[in-house]
Amino acid sequence: MDQSNVMEPHLPTLEQMQQWTQVIGRAQQLMLEQAAGMTGQAPPFDPEIVARIQTGFADEGLALWQRFLDSGGLLRDTPEPAPPGSPAARKDRRFSDPAWTEHPFYDLVRQSYLLLSDYLTKMADAVDGVDPKEKARLRFATAGLLDALSPSNFPLTNPQVVQKTIESGGENLVRGLKHMLADMEKGQLTHTDGTAFELGRNIAATPGKVIHETPLYQLIHYAPSTDTVLETPLLIFPPWINRFYILDLSPEKSFVKWAVDQGLSVFLVSWKSADASMKDMVWDDYILGGQIDAIDTVRDLLGVESVHTIGYCVAGTTLAATLALLAARGEADKVASATFFTAQVDFSKAGDLALFVDDEQMKLVDQLSAGGFLDGRYMAATFNLLRGRDLIWNYVVNNYLLGQDYPPFDLLHWNGDTTNLPARWHRDYLTQLYRDNLLVVPGAISVAGTPIDLTRVTTPAYVQAGREDHIAPLESVWKLTEHFAGPIRFLLAGSGHIAGVVNPPSAMKYQYWTCDAKQATIDDFLAHATETKGSWWPDWRAWIGGIDEKSVAVTGARIPGGGKRKAIEDAPGRYVKQR
Structure with a gap:
């Protein structure tokens, strides 16, 4: 992506960094309280495991900021990749657009999110001494929350959406709003162009x-x-x-x-x-x-x-x-x-x-x-939640934020029927x-x-x-x-x-x-x-x-x-x- 066409964000202020620190702290506290509620006693964490997770998160976060500052911050010309093995180096197709790694701000946002995701996931996995089903619920809820909080889901932190908005003069957001209102009216997320298919003609057509x-x-x-x-x-x-x-x-x-x-x-x-x-x-x-x-x-x-x-x-x-x-x-x-x-x-x-x-x-x-x-829309929503990243948030980005037209796809048409x-x-x-x-x-x-x-x-x-x-x-x-x-x-x-x-x-x-x-x-x-x-x-x-x-x-x-x-x-x- 040509960085000259991307809206230039600014380096977070000290107050903003303090706000994010408080948010992470509150998220951790909520997880501790949820875990305690499962057993009715003190949070069932192994202190050594928690200390190791927290230390690793702090070390990775400091290393990320050090790489960012050493390479010139928002003024840098080339990205400073995370070292192999770091959670911030994990491949994730939500961040496949080159701007996520080539633009310093979006690279920082991406790596910060991956570090936070790794930290909260490890904290959910560290819960011990509870019913396996309760632990699975906590892990599922944590994964769902992290999928929802991905920076790719928000217009100001998704470089593709920012560029599309600039290029179209905001028309993508208007089309996306039209898609969203239509989905709200029918009470179901749309995945494909249903007008392309007719039962008995091009699907369910075996004589x-x-x-x-x-x-x-x-x-x-x-x-x-x-x-x-x-x-x-x-x-x-x-x-x-x-x-x-x-x-x-x-x-x-x-x-x-x-x-x-x-x-x-x-x-x-x-x-x-x-x-x-x-x-x-x-x-x-x-x-x-x-x-x-x-x-x-x-x-x-x-x-x-x-x-x-x-x-x-x-x-x-x-x-x-x-x-x-x-x-x-x-x-x-x-x-x-x-x-x-x-x-x-x-x-x-x-x-x-x-x-x-x-x-x-x-x-x-x-x-x-x-x-x-x-x-049936309730069951459809339940199945979508099992793969929220692919069947919910991917379409929120494409249909609502980018305002893209729905592609004709028979399997997705069936999925929504x-x-x-x-x-x-x-x-x-x-x-x-x-x-x-x-x-x-x-x-x-x-x-x-x-x-x-x-x-x-x-x-x-x-x-x-x-x-x-x-x-x-x-x-x-x-x-x-x-x-x-x-x-x-x-x-x-x-x-x-x-x-x-x-x-x-x-x-x-x-x-x-x-x-x-x-x-x-x-x-x-x-x-x-x-x-x-x-x-x-x-x-x-x-x-x-x-x-x-x-x-x-x-x-x-x-x-x-x-x-x-x-x-x-x-x-x-x-x-x-x-x-």
Whole structure:
């Protein structure tokens, strides 16, 4: 960046430096008081550790100012970088613009912020002798606060915003205000240009028909693209906390289209976004009236004994309960295989989402669910908070401060297409599973009066996890392998909860890890796994074929609407469009 175009800040005065010292002191005191409140006694810090952290912070701060003054302060021509290993030398893409290191003022601001972030993070980590969940809450809150306080988020301390404001005469701030007011009106942060996408045209566009409908879901049967198909059909259960078309984005990204092209008879459940009529729905409804109803419908339509199934995220958790119920009823043979996309059954290591299930959060959920359902925007905000730096503050800078236009991005459009949740079932899910972890306790949960036990599930399972998943952490997904009794193939995909799943072979992105020999722990798996470049989808298709590769001709009921279930409407159907 040309420094001549950057508004020249001034060296902080003594009074300003004293103010910042007081701010840091107050922040430290608040953390001490919070830690004390967790135990009801003196702050549980090791004095030696705290002294070491404080000494390191003071030494780093003095060294920063000494480098700044020795190099000429605001008058210097070349930056004085922090020594390797210093927190101030850490790479951070929020500060990727050259002005953050080339301009002396912004370089000082950047390095000071990184030092403060390191200090407060270490202080949060130094809390000892408290409940691990309480410590995790403190760490999460500290990280969120530091993300919010980044100098990149404020117009006068972000060189890109300062330059843009000068160049445009402030037009960027006017456009940003327009974006902000629009988001306030709809109650949701905008990530992309939604006008670029139309359901059934350029997203959720794989040809098919809705062939079955209940008050809870629509069943889509996709049109085959091959002359023969696998005899055992595939039934996909997407999570009802989002729209199903995460698995049917643009044609080049669509898992549904790819599966159809691989010679599979593909069916998919499109859940209804909850309204007041669904206020009394519970997990039994999603298991019996949702998954088992869909399984029986497909079996009856095609005249087959069993189906292959996929459960994504919360639908995978529910699929595990469905399998346990079928096993208890002696009907396990209705499902030939079960694939789990980033799904959890044991929530003992559920990650940061487990921080949102305490009593205060439950009271908030109740307040927000007065109409019998929870507005999907609440869940969207929760998921955004898990990656606040990427999904909140990045867009605050780009959309509100820089006034940039929204780029068209199908995945982000899906991310903002929220779905309402039945209030009663959502609360039960958070308390019984996330908080109390009852699903892995044999007999602790009953479905329609039948106690279920995951250890009775012998259905062949394919368990996929994401290495960088912040919603269903790797360690948590792995624990599913510790509860099922049947054969399991565990696969670890590169990237996270979405990109780790939606990774078509044509993209040639990321990688995955597999291990043919059974491993006792996730650490053992990581130590022995083999890495393969690219998409894991072909590995899954080979696994499905290894169960039963028998094929049949595409005739009659294999064509959507051609059997006893006549077409109700074209895919993607009405339910995915309802708000």
